[in-house]
Amino acid sequence: MLGNGIILECRDLRKTYGDRVAVNGVSFSIRRGETYGLLGPNGAGKTTTISMICGLLERDGGTVVVDGKPMSPSAVDAKAVIGYVPQDLAIYPDLSARENLRFFGQLYGLSGKTLSARVDEVLEVIGLADRANDRADSFSGGMKRRLNIGIGMLHSPRLLVLDEPTVGVDPQSRNAILDTVDTLGGQGIAVLYTTQYMEEAERLCDRVGIIDEGRLKAEGTRRELVALVGQRDRIALSAQGDLEATARAVSALDGVEQVNRHEGGLDLFVKDARRMLPQLLSTVANAGASVSAVEVVEPNLEAVFLHLTGKALRD
Amino acid sequence: MKALAIAATGVRRLFRDRQAAFFTFVFPLIMIVLIGIAFGDEDTARLGVVAVDSGQLGEELVSALEQTEGLEIRRFDNEDDWREAIERGEVEAGVLIPPGYDSQLHSGGQVDLPFLLRPDGLGDTLWLPVQATVEQQAELIRAALFAQSERGISFDDALAQATELRQNLPQVTVNFTIAGEPERALGRFDTGVAQQLLLFMFLTSLSASDHLILSRQLGVSRRMLSTPTAVRSIVFGETLGRFAVAMIQGLFIVLASIVLFGVDWGDPVAAGVIVVLFALVGTGAGMLLGTLLKTPQQAAAIGVFLGLGLAALGGCMVPLEVFPETMRKVAHITPHAWALDAFGMLLRRHGTLADIRPEMVLLAAYAALLLFAATWRFRRSIAG
Numbered sequence: 227m228l229g230n231g232i233i234l235e236c237r238d239l240r241k242t243y244g245d246r247v248a249v250n251g252v253s254f255s256i257r258r259g260e261t262y263g264l265l266g267p268n269g270a271g272k273t274t275t276i277s278m279i280c281g282l283l284e285r286d287g288g289t290v291v292v293d294g295k296p297m298s299p300s301a302v303d304a305k306a307v308i309g310y311v312p313q314d315l316a317i318y319p320d321l322s323a324r325e326n327l328r329f330f331g332q333l334y335g336l337s338g339k340t341l342s343a344r345v346d347e348v349l350e351v352i353g354l355a356d357r358a359n360d361r362a363d364s365f366s367g368g369m370k371r372r373l374n375i376g377i378g379m380l381h382s383p384r385l386l387v388l389d390e391p392t393v394g395v396d397p398q399s400r401n402a403i404l405d406t407v408d409t410l411g412g413q414g415i416a417v418l419y420t421t422q423y424m425e426e427a428e429r430l431c432d433r434v435g436i437i438d439e440g441r442l443k444a445e446g447t448r449r450e451l452v453a454l455v456g457q458r459d460r461i462a463l464s465a466q467g468d469l470e471a472t473a474r475a476v477s478a479l480d481g482v483e484q485v486n487r488h489e490g491g492l493d494l495f496v497k498d499a500r501r502m503l504p505q506l507l508s509t510v511a512n513a514g515a516s517v518s519a520v521e522v523v524e525p526n527l528e529a530v531f532l533h534l535t536g537k538a539l540r541d
Numbered sequence: 542m543k544a545l546a547i548a549a550t551g552v553r554r555l556f557r558d559r560q561a562a563f564f565t566f567v568f569p570l571i572m573i574v575l576i577g578i579a580f581g582d583e584d585t586a587r588l589g590v591v592a593v594d595s596g597q598l599g600e601e602l603v604s605a606l607e608q609t610e611g612l613e614i615r616r617f618d619n620e621d622d623w624r625e626a627i628e629r630g631e632v633e634a635g636v637l638i639p640p641g642y643d644s645q646l647h648s649g650g651q652v653d654l655p656f657l658l659r660p661d662g663l664g665d666t667l668w669l670p671v672q673a674t675v676e677q678q679a680e681l682i683r684a685a686l687f688a689q690s691e692r693g694i695s696f697d698d699a700l701a702q703a704t705e706l707r708q709n710l711p712q713v714t715v716n717f718t719i720a721g722e723p724e725r726a727l728g729r730f731d732t733g734v735a736q737q738l739l740l741f742m743f744l745t746s747l748s749a750s751d752h753l754i755l756s757r758q759l760g761v762s763r764r765m766l767s768t769p770t771a772v773r774s775i776v777f778g779e780t781l782g783r784f785a786v787a788m789i790q791g792l793f794i795v796l797a798s799i800v801l802f803g804v805d806w807g808d809p810v811a812a813g814v815i816v817v818l819f820a821l822v823g824t825g826a827g828m829l830l831g832t833l834l835k836t837p838q839q840a841a842a843i844g845v846f847l848g849l850g851l852a853a854l855g856g857c858m859v860p861l862e863v864f865p866e867t868m869r870k871v872a873h874i875t876p877h878a879w880a881l882d883a884f885g886m887l888l889r890r891h892g893t894l895a896d897i898r899p900e901m902v903l904l905a906a907y908a909a910l911l912l913f914a915a916t917w918r919f920r921r922s923i924a925g
């Protein structure tokens with residue numbers, strides 16, 4: 227086991243199908259308890275990368291180490307660390323939710339009381355406790371997705387790998403899924419999450435890797451990525467009082483780059499809106515203005531992706 | 542053990558599928574009943590007769606048999622041809638009128654008429670008419686013997702008179718018995734049931750290949766590979782599940798046929814070995830098909846085509862015995878033909894495991910070959 231707190235380390239992953247290079251030298255690592263997002267459009271190589279990480283696909287090159295154990299299709303002990311949730315549903319439609327969970331639970335090495343207890347817990351988490359004994363093919367799309375995810379969490383993995391878990395899901399189920407992942411992330415489980423949706427990556431992930439055409443274009447926290455593009459946060463203040471004096475006062479603050487005054491308030495462009503908000507508000511108050519509303523608009527990963535690849539995430 | 546979990550899930554999914562369960566368990570029994578009834582309905586039965594050097598009385602018995610309602614007589618020149626014809630089902634049963642029949646009866650001796658019947662249920666329906674016809678002749682002979690001894694006239698004259706006066710003659714006890722117990726007294730279902738057993742076990746195994754394709758399409762096989770489960774456990778578990786289904790079906794048909802139709806399968810150990818080996822052959826063939834084909838629809842169509850085709854070729858629809866010599870050779874490219882030969886040995890000859898060793902070696906070879914190819918391809922299909 228690595229002492230450095232790294233749960234997953236991939237180095238220079240490569241995979242070629244015929245003459246199509248699907249993954250072309252991808253390297254990244256995930257710390258224990260960290261939620262890491264792979265953000266990229268269709269065909270970027272997300273699934274191929276994940277398949278190599280989970281030992282489902284023979285690599286053409288590179289290394290994968292999970293919790294200190296080298297991964298390969300035959301590396302049973304490395305696989306025990308991971309809970310893998312495939313992009314496409316992988317459940318038996320003719321078995322009930324409980325039977326599906328029990329079956330895969332056994333493959334994850336659970337048995338007896340532990341198995342039953344974990345199955346009940348997971349049914350609760352994925353919100354299928356009241357439909358536990360219904361066949362999966364009687365479920366809605368969202369319920370099937372939740373079951374698909376539940377299977378991956380059964381053995382309380384140290385690394386949960388989710389491949390686009392919200393594709394084709396209604397908004398309600400999607401929210402439930404995101405909440406679940408958020409909760410798991412909060413419980414100290416490391417998560418590798420792929421998506422084409424920048425809102426999901428922004429909401430869930432501590433760090434994001436931007437992947438396109440088999441290459442990792444950039445990597446970091448949302449802030450670091452945004453900084454890469456050179457964009458700034460915008461703060462819209464609705465305020466009354468001496469706006470001119472207020473504008474002068476806030477312009478002098480460290481980190482404020484631009485202030486626009488208009489009827490009913492100020493628009494500020496700052497380096498790090500969240501960090502400077504308290505200071506900003508007290509400065510405004512001292513300058514004699516009263517604030518009625520504050521809106522923080524942070525530049526998003528969509529813009530970053532556009533900047534890095536010259537194309538939109540989805541068309 | 543994880544392989545057991547995989548196998549158990551395979552079996553559970555089969556039972557969950559109502560249609561598959563019907564075709565696996567209920568349909569074969571229906572077919573056995575229908576075929577049993579169809580056999581029973583046939584109205585003329587063929588009787589093989591050997592009457593060489595059996596004299597005047599022998600010939601008279603033959604013509605009496607020829608005039609018996611519902612009997613078609615075929616004559617044979619020697620006992621070997623006669624016996625083979627019965628075994629091959631060219632005739633349902635046979636009577637051997639021994640040489641010296643005539644003279645032995647003249648001298649008042651007892652004659653045994655061996656009656657041989659084919660163990661497929663039709664032969665025993667011939668027993669009664671044959672016995673009745675023979676009894677008629679016996680009656681005349683008894684009368685003639687009586688006349689001969691009471692009045693001192695020659696046997697031939699007495700017989701001629703007896704034939705005229707038959708109604709008025711007293712009964713005399715002459716030990717005229719039909720001897721030669723049938724080789725095996727079997728019910729109408731008995732061989733048909735082995736054919737149906739093999740046909741349906743193989744058919745079910747082949748059409749179950751769609752489950753394998755579906756698991757692949759569903760991504761479930763891949764998902765199994767993502768768990769800490771060794772590839773060999775996945776392969777073994779899937780194989781075991783299919784084998785278990787074949788065995789459950791095979792044992793169900795065998796037991797149901799015993800309980801419902803009173804079928805006799807002969808030596809239980811030997812019959813068990815045939816069922817196990819044939820289940821392995823079916824498992825291998827089904828899994829191989831599942832790894833070769835792309836869609837469940839293909840598997841269903843090709844499975845039924847191959848399942849019925851090989852069964853027909855292998856003698857599960859029309860008995861192998863009626864195939865011409867070359868066709869019978871060709872039939873033995875199928876495992877069905879070997880298994881049927883083995884069952885035939887148990888059913889007709891009181892055979893034991895030792896008697897069917899060559900057939901079992903062949904079936905084992907089929908099973909090994911198919912399972913090897915199937916597991917190799919299956920392993921590649923999931924683990925790349």
Ligand SMILES: Nc1ncnc2c1ncn2[C@@H]1O[C@H](COP(=O)(O)OP(=O)(O)OP(=O)(O)O)[C@@H](O)[C@H]1O
Pocket residue numbers: 243246247248266267268269270271272273274275313390422
């Ligand atoms: N089995 C395969 N055979 C041939 N090409 C493949 C195969 N799997 C993936 N590819 C190709 O590799 C590239 C990457 O595919 P991959 O599935 O990894 O993308 P992705 O990022 O997961 O896309 P999506 O968001 O659509 O799921 C694509 O160009 C795809 O066509």
Ligand SMILES: [Mg+2]
Pocket residue numbers: 272273274313389390
């Ligand atoms: Mg994908």
